[in-house]
Amino acid sequence: MSERAKPIPQDTATGESTETEADESQSTDGAGQDSETEQQAENGDTAQAPPRTGATAVVDALETAGVEYAFGVQGGAIMPVYDALYHSDITHITMAHEQGASHAADAFGIVSGTPGVCLATSGPGATNLVTGIADASMDSDPMIALTGQVPTAFVGNDAFQETDTTGVTAPITKTNTFSSHADTVGRDVSEAFALANEGRPGPTLVDLPKDVTQAETDVEAIEPTTPDTYEVTERAEDDAVRAAADAIESASRPVMLYGGGVIKGDATEQAREFATEYEIPVVTTMPAVGAFPEDHELAMEMAGMHGTGYANMAITHTDCLIAVGCRFDDRLTGGIETFAPDAEVVHVDIDPAEISKNVHADYPLVGDAATVVEQLHEAIRAPPQTKKWRATCQQWKSEYPMDYRAPKDEPLKPQFVVEAFDEATEDDAIVTTGVGQHQMWAVQYWTFTEPRTWVSSHGLGTMGYGLPAAIGAKLAAPDQQVVSFEGDGSFLMTMQELSVAVRENLDITVAVLNNEHIGMVRQWQDAFFERRRMASEYHWCPDFAKLAEAFGAKGITVDDYDQVADAVTEALAYDGPAVLDFHVDPEANVYPMVPSGGDNGQFALEDDHL
Template identity: 75%
Template structure:
């Protein structure tokens, strides 16, 4: 239902509305399919070709959140799915509505996030005629969806939508899309789509081959420096408990990828935080020196590995993944274990008879923490440090606080200086690196989160500018979210690279034309603060967290602040730089 709460039982009785939606045409079948899937929220923007579906939503208990832009709808749906563990739903009309979803669909594809997009389309007989607002949506989105569908029949469209929903969360998650010609949505039918069912053959076998497990276990048992690498797939598979049990049972240190943040509490003595280009020095040292890498639910992307030939150079690699296409795609797997992360971890756990002796290795990893601490200086005569802001928010909020971000330096600081203890509390754009992700993601996260959870969005000035129109949605819905803009008047990560690799030529990276974001927030109807000094930080954070509604704090930070450690692109993880001079 657009922009208003679901109908109460009293209002249903007085208006004669039925729940669930009675199937009379294609559009009501579409909505019934979503209801049968347990969908509670959907994000979208109205338009001509999708209008029949929106009309059917009028009688549904599904709460529809009208976003300011279709890209915002796709990011909100993506984040909703990340936090809730169920596929997010977004809707858009044909043509520009559908193409505006593309960035968010690509983002979900790169990060293996379950999401379903429903797009309107011109009537079937007009497809291919360059009709008003016609785009080949299935053609455009084929490379960035797990599968997409062109609905061709009103009798089957509901089942198709249910199948797309189920497929998005089956096996390795990912986005799906159903393109809905207007005549199919309008066409008469009384067929109930039933429960959502994935297509035959799409459900993978959860357990790995037992002989392959035995071979991998033998490698673990003979290892002297074993290390677990937990990726985002561990969280998606609800395998965090199995992962935590495994490392503590056998006293094996663990690192995560950025999408895997929260798999293991970062204050756990065995956790070395996350590895890769801007990961901790101690995580990258552990990867460089391990002799047995137990990698679970990771695709070994270049931001994690650096140079392929220098990644974990001394290690035998055990790779656990639900998707066989990821095995040896980037990093050769000596022991591939194809299956569900939780199931396979339990298989490996139960098969180990002689645990590796890891005491000296654990001590070495602990020593690296002391050697390469994540510390920084805060001179009173210099501008505000971004790391200080992140840590101040962390101290002021609970362990279950959800953090969303845009992309850039602020994203790295938010991932480095916040101590994450639970899965599904870190929500960001990883593989695609989408600036503007943070604010709409915070909106989606807010609808998925418990009321007791805080939702904090760390954004950069340039990133916030890309989707700040969604602040109007947060105000309209009175959403309790806090946006912390780490404002350095640059596209900060670009500026950092220009200083390091382009002789300091700041071509198109200086953003000293930024608006006053605190005043802009107030113009939207949100609460705004501007912070320039250390002694203003605590009061602004307290005020924003106490405010019952959307708030924006414009932190003017040191424009010279850089993100370290840093592994140069294609470099060796163990040769990370701690200063620009070391690059």
């Protein structure tokens, strides 16, 4: 039930309404005319509107920006803003924990392409948002956080629930603001909203002292606008584009490397057209999954630590790497000295700070992804000759297929569960995940063909991200199926958000790949710490299906292969949240795997290869 659904309070003894006289004065007679208003009209009086406050300005700024949903948790210092939301058309989703609010807002921004909004009170409310803010920062996701703060006169005095929120979040926000006056607080929020999505997206924050949100103001809301000093380069320099185009034309083994910036920059269409017209194999980073259809013959899928063998081979042997919207993080590159060692690198990015930060760019192109790809497209005079190279890439696909053993006499394989869901859902179904082995199996064994259908925590690697993200994703795209893959350890971190999914009657499906371990840690301990499984094994795990039923969701337990298809069908058909507890092989590992800092071309396909 959303925050706007407010039941009439009743006397607990009599069951009769306990509305106050003020409440009763708002009821209407049979003619639909408030009696008090009639009397005022007869006397020539008009009812006074409540005074406009800083909190009103905050909410007006959100409404002017087109915000439909806000995710948060109430509290003392943020209470004036919530009071203003009472009269707003914005639907507030009360989350079980502020971290859940930040992840839901983050996912809403990923799926919708517009900033998600989260709110929390001062002190612990604000600090509980920090993990989600840092997550959005690492992944360049558009989000705005609004935090309550103690009155300005108390700031610095260690007041109750005081935290230096702007100081704490400065390293993990694109911008943050301590709002100091009721006349400027609306503009602060509008500006933060605009900055969250302009240029390279990211989280922004506005800290709202209680006296500022309670003070009166007559300043009206404005459209979201970035500061005059904020500039974004849209087009790359023509000479640089010409040089990069020449390099692409002369390449014999070119590879397109699409990063998350392709999706965030709405450049998917341009990226697909460029690759297909010039017949260049395409590799993606994990945040870019869905930027290029994985069922296309040019698709080499995801590269990096747990990328496909053929994607990593293509990266290792390319002579021209065209990277778009990619920050070259260590999970992609492995050891920098062995990453694409023979390649000239064309790097397109809207953030000049990313150019040559990790991998040297021979042809730096600063600008908007869609715009610069179009510039390159127009500049190419003769396409590269890729026939032989494409045949080599197809051969690698045959040599290093994404397959796995699934003997019937062994425990259920998690990969089989992912494939079963993929087969049973629509092409535009949205997948969210927590972090760990289940995340890797989900991205490896689901065939992604559309952008904004893969929602996960990449740079920060936040366990527990999947369920609250599914809530945000479903509200952003109510007509699309949403499946969240979680591990047992990851699910335990934020499973309280299941109460929100039930309350709001959200049709989401949670698949817990339950191996009774913190699986990725266990895999690394087995590989690199002589199987010393310290603090990675759960010797006891709750019954997740029963817990789901206790929350009011549908719960299903699955133990073997014969149960999978029916369970998946039943859960997807259920109108509301469903949780499936899949008891999977506790010894299953994620492969391919490149050891941290290793050579992408030397990936392991099984334990003995490490």
